[in-house]
Amino acid sequence: MVFCIIGLAIFGILGIFSAKYRTYAKEAWRCLKRQVTLRPCDTDFDKKMRAKVAGKFMKFPKLSRAIYKAFPAFSWAMVIMLFVSIYWTGVGLYNTVQYGNCNGPGSHEFCIFNPFESSDMHEKVSKMSPVAVSDDPSIGDPNSSVQIVEVGCFMCPYTKNSESIRQQLMIKYNGNVSFTFKAFALPKHNLSQETAEAALCAREQDAYWEYHDKLFEYQENMTMEKMSDIASELGLDESAFGECFSSRKYQAAVEQDRQESLDAGVFATPTYFVNGKPIVGMKGFTDFEQIVVNEIKGTCENA
Amino acid sequence: MNPEKFRQDFPLTGRGIIYFDNACMSLKPRQVVEAMSDYYLNYPACAGRSVHRLSAKATEEYSKARQTVAKFVSAKQEEIIFTKNTTESINLVAKSLELAGRTSITSDKEHNSNLVPWQLAGNHKVVRTSDDGFDFDDFESKLGKKTGIVSVVHTSNIDGTTLPVKEIAKIAHDYGALTMIDAAQSAPHTELNVRKLGVDFAAFSGHKMLGPSIGVLFGKKEALEQLKPFMTGGDTVSRTTYTTQEFLKPPEKFEAGLQNYAGAIGLAEAIRYLEKIGMKNIEKHETALNRVITEELESTVSIIGPSYDKRSGIFPFNIRKTDPGEIAILLDNQNICVRSGQHCAHSWFSDRGIKGSVRASTYLYNTEDECARFASAVKKIERMV
Numbered sequence: 201m202v203f204c205i206i207g208l209a210i211f212g213i214l215g216i217f218s219a220k221y222r223t224y225a226k227e228a229w230r231c232l233k234r235q236v237t238l239r240p241c242d243t244d245f246d247k248k249m250r251a252k253v254a255g256k257f258m259k260f261p262k263l264s265r266a267i268y269k270a271f272p273a274f275s276w277a278m279v280i281m282l283f284v285s286i287y288w289t290g291v292g293l294y295n296t297v298q299y300g301n302c303n304g305p306g307s308h309e310f311c312i313f314n315p316f317e318s319s320d321m322h323e324k325v326s327k328m329s330p331v332a333v334s335d336d337p338s339i340g341d342p343n344s345s346v347q348i349v350e351v352g353c354f355m356c357p358y359t360k361n362s363e364s365i366r367q368q369l370m371i372k373y374n375g376n377v378s379f380t381f382k383a384f385a386l387p388k389h390n391l392s393q394e395t396a397e398a399a400l401c402a403r404e405q406d407a408y409w410e411y412h413d414k415l416f417e418y419q420e421n422m423t424m425e426k427m428s429d430i431a432s433e434l435g436l437d438e439s440a441f442g443e444c445f446s447s448r449k450y451q452a453a454v455e456q457d458r459q460e461s462l463d464a465g466v467f468a469t470p471t472y473f474v475n476g477k478p479i480v481g482m483k484g485f486t487d488f489e490q491i492v493v494n495e496i497k498g499t500c501e502n503a
Numbered sequence: 504m505n506p507e508k509f510r511q512d513f514p515l516t517g518r519g520i521i522y523f524d525n526a527c528m529s530l531k532p533r534q535v536v537e538a539m540s541d542y543y544l545n546y547p548a549c550a551g552r553s554v555h556r557l558s559a560k561a562t563e564e565y566s567k568a569r570q571t572v573a574k575f576v577s578a579k580q581e582e583i584i585f586t587k588n589t590t591e592s593i594n595l596v597a598k599s600l601e602l603a604g605r606t607s608i609t610s611d612k613e614h615n616s617n618l619v620p621w622q623l624a625g626n627h628k629v630v631r632t633s634d635d636g637f638d639f640d641d642f643e644s645k646l647g648k649k650t651g652i653v654s655v656v657h658t659s660n661i662d663g664t665t666l667p668v669k670e671i672a673k674i675a676h677d678y679g680a681l682t683m684i685d686a687a688q689s690a691p692h693t694e695l696n697v698r699k700l701g702v703d704f705a706a707f708s709g710h711k712m713l714g715p716s717i718g719v720l721f722g723k724k725e726a727l728e729q730l731k732p733f734m735t736g737g738d739t740v741s742r743t744t745y746t747t748q749e750f751l752k753p754p755e756k757f758e759a760g761l762q763n764y765a766g767a768i769g770l771a772e773a774i775r776y777l778e779k780i781g782m783k784n785i786e787k788h789e790t791a792l793n794r795v796i797t798e799e800l801e802s803t804v805s806i807i808g809p810s811y812d813k814r815s816g817i818f819p820f821n822i823r824k825t826d827p828g829e830i831a832i833l834l835d836n837q838n839i840c841v842r843s844g845q846h847c848a849h850s851w852f853s854d855r856g857i858k859g860s861v862r863a864s865t866y867l868y869n870t871e872d873e874c875a876r877f878a879s880a881v882k883k884i885e886r887m888v
Contacts, residue, residue, distance in 0.1 A: 244826055244828055244829075247826045247828060247829045248828060248829070248832060250829065251828070251829035251830075251832035251833050251836075252832055252836075254833065254887065255832055255833045255835070255836030255837075256836065258833070258836055258837060258883065258887075261883065261886065261887065264887055265886070265887045268887055268888060
């Protein structure tokens with residue numbers, strides 16, 4: 201039965217490409233099904249495979265004998281490896297979706313597939329220049345040694361997922377880090393322009409960061425009404441907020457922000473500029489922390 | 504007999520493959536393939552229907568084929584019916600013979616093809632056999648006035664043993680029963696004289712005797728007259744109305760629809776090929792090969808059946824409790840083709856509690872060198888498993 205499991209996996213995949221292997225996959229499936237339902241396997245699939253594999257090495261009698269005799273143990277090993285692989289594949293997928301890196305938060309390891317790093321990404325990053333931050337909302341000591349500018353979109357799930365990094369950094373490195381958020385209204389995301397404008401309306405009432413956090417909190421269910429509801433929830437002057445928002449007061453400012461980001465070479469959100477050095481895509485906290493620490497050290501050494 | 508003389512007629516023999524699955528299907532010589540190609544390319548017409556020259560040629564060749572087959576088994580032309588295979592030949596008799604409550608008897612080592620049709624015909628009895636032969640006491644105890652037919656295998660596909668069908672037929676006739684033999688494994692390897700054997704029906708196939716897939720049913724004229732039509736339609740009747748039909752006499756009565764003319768022509772060519780070599784020579788050659796294999800392997804494997812001289816060209820064996828299918832795959836890896844399993848004789852294997860066997864079966868084109876290489880491969884596998 202053990203080899204039926206591994207046989208089903210191997211020949212099931214090979215069967216996608218060649219009909220020759222579909223028969224084996226069917227045999228493995230039948231064998232597995234029968235044995236799971238406590239009936240004897242009537243295809244002798246494992247024995248056939250054992251003979252086929254061992255038979256390939258008949259020119260080396262000792263080796264073929266060893267394979268033949270150790271086939272059950274070999275099958276067990278393969279099945280265990282299969283399940284371990286499935287587990288780690290699942291973990292990798294989870295990490296990729298959750299943290300943008302298959303190895304999980306804080307890893308520096310290489311990922312074969314990373315949807316956030318395209319092949320020409322390095323070239324694009326190398327062409328980036330520090331983004332202009334004349335009047336964008338900031339938090340933290342403006343004279344701190346590490347100035348982080350995040351270019352993000354309120355409706356981008358990756359930007360949302362990286363929010364916790366900012367919060368952790370601001371707590372852990374309070375006094376050493378300042379943080380600026382520059383809205384980049386991605387046209388592909390519905391309400392991206394509107395949310396950026398609404399946040400600037402909230403800024404008029406000194407509630408930018410609170411509003412900013414709420415926009416991410418309600419990102420999945422965002423509507424025009426929701427933006428007004430958030431203002432109400434935060435105790436803002438609804439009339440002033442409504443007037444600001446409905447008049448599209450900050451339409452041009454948001455568009456200018458986007459243009460400035462594009463001019464700096466930003467091509468994805470979130471993009472960070474740590475003391476002007478670009479970092480594209482989501483990173484784990486540990487990764488980011490390492491960059492910040494290096495910047496703090498560098499500043500000290502230069503001082 | 505020197506097989507090297509014929510091997511060039513069988514292209515596969517020159518490709519490093521040792522073909523030892525002849526009890527299942529033989530190789531075909533070029534002559535047979537060419538005879539069939541000749542039909543398809545030069546006169547691919549209906550026999551016995553149209554009047555044009557191609558049809559006339561097809562009719563002539565089909566008729567000649569029937570004559571050749573009849574002569575091969577010492578029968579009359581009208582006693583030869585072409586079928587799809589041995590199985591269909593036996594089914595033709597089993598379904599067409601009106602047993603009307605009478606019993607049928609088979610041996611206990613029948614191929615499913617000579618077991619299931621009789622089981623379905625009802626009132627079926629089985630006679631014991633052993634390595635020493637047929638149990639005549641058991642046979643006589645099962646015979647009676649109500650015995651309709653005794654149908655036994657001539658040469659067994661399990662172990663190559665040949666039953667004493669002449670004696671069986673004589674005793675069966677004493678009780679007024681008809682007799683039939685499944686000659687699928689004997690016709691290709693030994694002289695098959697239905698007159699001398701005294702049987703009423705004999706069934707065999709072309710594909711085991713250098714020919715294509717086609718079957719033959721020999722039936723004595725008076726035995727065939729007892730059979731109802733099997734399949735009916737075109738070519739089986741001389742005249743019909745909306746409510747009646749007049750059947751032709753055998754063999755046409757049993758050959759419904761367009762026939763496998765190329766198959767019959769190919770079989771006739773195969774028979775000519777075999778007769779040129781001589782059936783006695785072939786039988787002797789196979790026994791000699793079986794001796795080589797048996798002597799090489801008798802201390803290594805468990806052989807099923809009696810001594811080599813009673814096993815025709817069949818060498819059935821097992822290696823301890825190793826699955827026969829595994830051994831066949833391991834042999835295939837060494838370019839040796841054999842059969843494994845229960846060889847369509849599940850009843851015999853189940854009755855003896857044997858899972859199956861590996862069956863190596865030789866034919867006229869196999870050589871002693873191939874037997875030695877086969878033995879060496881089996882020994883290698885025995886050390887491995």
